[in-house]
Amino acid sequence: MNLQETLEIQVKQAVKSAFQVDVDSVEFQATRKEFAGDITVVVFPLLRFVKGNPVQIGETIGAYMLEHATDVKAFNVVKGFLNLEINDSYYINFFNSIYKQDHFGFVKSNPEERAIMVEYSSPNTNKPLHLGHIRNNLLGYSVAEILKASGKKVYKTQIINDRGIHICKSMLAWKRFGNGETPESTGLKGDKLVGNYYVKFDQEYKTEIQGLVAKGIPEEEAKKQAPLLIEAQEMLRKWEAGDKAVVELWETMNGWVYNGFNETYKNLGVDFDTLYYESNTYLLGKEFVAEGLKTGVFEKAEDGSVWCDLTDEGLDKKIVQRADGTAVYMTQDIGTAIQRIKDFPDVGGMVYTVGNEQDYHFKVLFLILKKLGFDWAKNLYHLSYGMVDLPSGKMKSREGTVVDADDLIDEMAQTAAEISEELGKLDGYTEAEKQELYKVIGLGALKYFILKVDPKKRILFDPKESIDFQGNTGPFIQYTYARIQSIIRKADFDYHATLSAVERSLHDKERELIKQLELFSEVVQFAAEQHSPALIANYTYNLVKEFNSFYQNVSILGADTETDKIFRVQLSQKVASTIKDAFSVLGIQVPERM
Incomplete structure (x- = not known):
């Protein structure tokens, strides 16, 4: 049971205890950045069951949660929104539960369920x-x-x-x-x-x-x-x-x-x-x-x-x-x-x-x-x-004005080569290693550019725009993965020890990163229901943005304590494996070095 499911049960109990009514569902949303909190209960839908001032209703539920919900450490109410702050121990325990899981967020198939054929x-x-x-x-x-x-x-x-x-x-x-x-x-x-x-x-x-x-x-x-x-x-x-x-x-x-x-x-x-x-x-x-x-x-x-x-x-x-x-x-x-x-x-x-x-x-x-x-x-x-x-207009097979798939794949690798050479990031690579990397970057750029768009929408495809090492692109995400691999290679200490939830408090950036990781399994299920790779692609971009903010604001290998070093390397490693898993279902490879 995830945090939201647990909190939903507790909010229902709070309403039952305080107002003697049953509610069939509770609406949650992420807490807005300008307010303290990790998850927000939207009070307005509860007015169908509970009559009164939404702020007072929120205060009543919040007080109940603070007393009875072990994961809640504080709350505040803004208009009809109850913002809940969650204990660091919850996030650390959650992280410990997924750290050593292979393919966290993926579910093994049930052999008794009917299969799906995808054409x-x-x-x-x-x-x-x-x-x-x-x-x-x-x-x-x-x-x-x-x-x-x-x-x-x-x-x-x-x-x-x-x-x-x-x-x-x-x-x-x-x-x-x-x-x-x-x-x-x-x-x-x-x-x-x-x-x-x-x-x-x-x-x-x-x-x-x-x-x-x-x-x-x-x-x-x-x-x-x-x-x-x-x-x-x-x-x-x-x-x-x-x-x-x-x-x-x-x-x-x-x-x-x-x-x-x-x-x-x-x-x-x-x-x-x-x-x-x-x-x-x-x-x-x-x-x-x-x-x-x-x-x-x-x-x-x-x-x-x-x-x-x-x-x-x-x-x-x-x-x-x-x-x-x-x-x-x-x-x-x-x-x-x-x-x-x-x-x-x-x-x-x-x-x-x-x-x-x-x-x-x-x-x-x-x-x-x-x-x-x-x-x-x-x-x-x-x-x-x-x-x-394409920028040049619609393709027509009979007239021979189509963009050939083989030619486009080759062009993407060539464009990746030109940009990589300009950035000068490939010192020490053999020529064979360079050519393989160009293919991985070029194909990753092509696939991500196409898959990040909702399937129902028309796409204007620009090969040059897709290969960019900044922004919502495949190469940007691949580069972040490679950056994490570099951090892990430089970690000259044993970082595999499991840390208990009481050993440390979380930095804000660590907490935000764990919250993003927690969403992955839910995103996989929703993407399957919606038949939409775009949900996976854009989740991965948001995870990478959160990691880069973490990377820029906290020291990983140079952290003050051994405990901080261990935890931050573990957190980085789990982000990398989640990127790799997310990209694997998009059919995109991630390079160990870039």
Whole structure:
């Protein structure tokens, strides 16, 4: 039981004793800096139960707490706020209880609880990963790790969109204009080579449209009549029919892309427990479309297409299968969800990490799965996030104006190198050590800049701004961690002894730092509930700010007494391990030296 939970019981007892009424909850907040106190009881909500002057009510509760609550040493009342001062012994005992705990704040999973499957990345196999994919991967991976830290069993997965008209566009362009190029012959990563042909298709397609428009055909009609598009559509039909030559080309080009993706995932530091492929799951989706037709969940239109009427639920009609029998995204997503539960019966819910332009799609998907009778559908969650913009504007894959993920990762390391060299902090490093450190700083800057923002918000990403050794940035936090490691290395005495709560009183800065540490387990749980890495990121920044204030105001290794030295090194060490744990769920490394 933490301090707030203990105090809540005692405040309820105080109200019961003084006013003979029961209250169902007590509202707390951090005490404002200008007042004495560690935690504040907000009296105003109690007026629903207790009639009277809020200041007098606060005084009455405070007096009871001072007499009966062993952790309370003083109180004051400001208007309707009861500020409680907590004994140093509480904070020292709390610190002693966590000092030797590995991964304080994390909870071990209960094997009997249902697991959660977190989906992220889920790329198309017609282009390399870009900046938008980076936000997706970082969010999904981090949410999975936060859920694990909160005590959940988690499976990390993705659905690879390896079929459809977009794939056929790249395939057709390579067939028409590729002259047999391969990743080996060009020296390009496979995903980049295939992506080039997706852009090539769009260029040639637009040329054909312009030619048709010049002949007097309306533009919208020209887009449908362009020979390249018609041929790509025919290629998709052949693929679904199992045409040998088309399937072989599809397998070859997808193989190139998978090799490229795996290299990017490794560089980004994300992984998956299991993979799903749309080329497999759409078939199961089609089976359930047929089943839904029998049970009346779906209906067939005159042209043979299959729809789900959701107008009674405030939505519209949604197509689940085309007139020619080919699948749409919804078909695949229905099949994928069902297949995952078949493969992992212990899964009780899923998190889909997908951009907010798909908000409507997931409302429809979850509703259709409920209509199909799946009870687990009520535990599906769309982790919706905003787009990532650059100072130069929005990215467009078809036009080739995207920020390539590999290029951005390399650019971040290069920028970290330039700034580190300017600061001159790397004396004594070998060249190999420097290069590794640049990667850690650059990737940490990228990840932190993206994850510190609430997922729902749009981001304007500026690589230069993200790599700053001051302010709310990854490198600033990494530097503080490295500074603490330097302190620990210089501690030439045994600092592991446990100090009793009566051996010393706390400096204000020590107390504030312990109070910040105490919040960590609560933040982990709340971040898991909210599916928000931003809560962890900004907690870590606040912890680091508190440590730097402590570092600047008290002497650690030069403290007056041996007891002070021991305690302050222990406190610094615990701050460092908490930074490391917090950054671990964000997928960010911390360097031992900087």
